[in-house]
Amino acid sequence: MEIKVLKNIMHANQQLAEENRKFFKERNIVAVNVMASPGAGKTSTILKVIEALRDKVNICVVEGDIASSIDAEKIDKLGISVVQINTGGGCHLDANMIRTVADDLKLEENSILFIENVGNLVCPSSFDLGEGIKLVIASVPEGHDKPFKYTSMFQEADVIILNKMDLMPYIDFDRDSFYKGIRALNETVPVFEISCKTGEGLPAFVEWLGNKVK
């Protein structure tokens, strides 16, 4: 019985996700589902992209967290339209949550919608939100073995960021192994090495993302 119920939930989520996807596509809204471990730099990356692109394209943000509104406050300070979703213990966002808050955002046509998922390298990969781009952020201090352990996340990614490159000198991180892990799962996914602290590598990612709105 448990399996049946789970299937129903997943099926209902998928239907809502397709509706969201249609909604975004009709308005040329590039919805980016941002997924990562806690503290890998989801909010930092979003803040950096806002800084670089806000004069060229409308950007809105959905902030997913179990508790707190720390990240949403950072976005709000920049005068960017942001909605906080607190899952109240839940380990991922789902398509219905996105549908529910979409009306509260100042979403324009030809814009970017960042959806920052709950910090979790496991569960969010199973729930389609209707996004156009799945962005997975890994970070150098987490270590190079993450693609081998959290396979689903890296397999599903449309784009991968390796953040905190500024810490590379202090950490035993095997870049070859990291890329080997990714390529075994996902042959063509673009990978951007960046540092939100120094700004290193960000222009290339910003250009890549900016081109998706055109």
Place this chain on the structure above:
Amino acid sequence: MEIKVLKNIMHANQQLAEENRKFFKERNIVAVNVMASPGAGKTSTILKVIEALRDKVNICVVEGDIASSIDAEKIDKLGISVVQINTGGGCHLDANMIRTVADDLKLEENSILFIENVGNLVCPSSFDLGEGIKLVIASVPEGHDKPFKYTSMFQEADVIILNKMDLMPYIDFDRDSFYKGIRALNETVPVFEISCKTGEGLPAFVEWLGNKVK
């Protein structure tokens, strides 16, 4: 209906957890449920404790991962009894998994059993394994705001480690805020600041844990 099924699952898990707890208690086995974000240093911490305590106390390890046996191989190399659980996508270990593998370990009386959970700061906190100690490992590069965002994990912890202290000079980490977040949830939990890389702070944690077996 979904809620009912979930309750059944949680109830069944709790019953099995109590059986595990009784099993461990009768044999004076200190079972430590090690929980953290991906890459915070769960395996590194276990390896360091093994190094420090193996001559004084029997130690066994259960390695939980979604995929791969990378961590179990590291433990096995030391000649320590280890069993790998691959959850096949599952985001946490549960009490039945522990019961299933207990017989495969060389568990002696008066020993330590490390149970390394799936790297996930959310879901594992909801599933009692029958452990005696919930160890939560945070790491400096994840940032000081984790206790505010992943409240359940820090609230339930019997002991907290802050790992990767060697990276403190390179990271904007507000220690006061980190401790404020913890104390708001958990007034008395001991916190050990360590670096598995330099060995800093490990002796105090090793002593604390070693005393639990006596």
